[in-house]
Amino acid sequence: MNPRAILIGAPGAGKTTVGEILARDLGCAFADSDQLVEAENGQSVADIFVNLGEPFFRQCESNAITQALSGFDGVLSLGGGAVMDMNTAKELTASGSPIFWLEVSSSVAFRRAGLSAPRPLLVGNVRANLVSLLETRTPIYEKLATHRIDANTYDPQQIAQQISDLLTNGVPC
């Protein structure tokens, strides 16, 4: 059993919102790696960073994704930094699930990330931190993605529809 679709991309790309809509449209379950880690630890991601540290968070994130890749068959959305773990990256490719990269510019990510839940890695100069994260991560998103989706121009409903069409039309990965 492996996820029907996996969503990756920067903070602010809309992975969770799109994932929830997509799962509802497909009539399947939705899981988000941040939410899995929060449920496991009984704390928000922001609190885990402060109380237990980023390495602990990354370990929990990697474990949660390993489990989901073999035991979950719905739509799985990953925290923006999850792909930087080498083991996770290998397992993602080996899973055979279609991997959708929601690609956003730093300015769109900045606008969206600034409006939502606190993100520990963006604290301080949010825009500069996002630019730097995107520089490091873009090659990895690009490498792992089986499909690249423009998340700058379209709203979450339209993006979910595009992904749903790709999945139901059986477009090869």
Ligand code: S3P
């Ligand atoms: C992170 C992104 C967050 C969350 C954590 C770290 C990152 O998820 O996993 O704050 O390293 O980019 P979102 O991408 O859903 O914001």
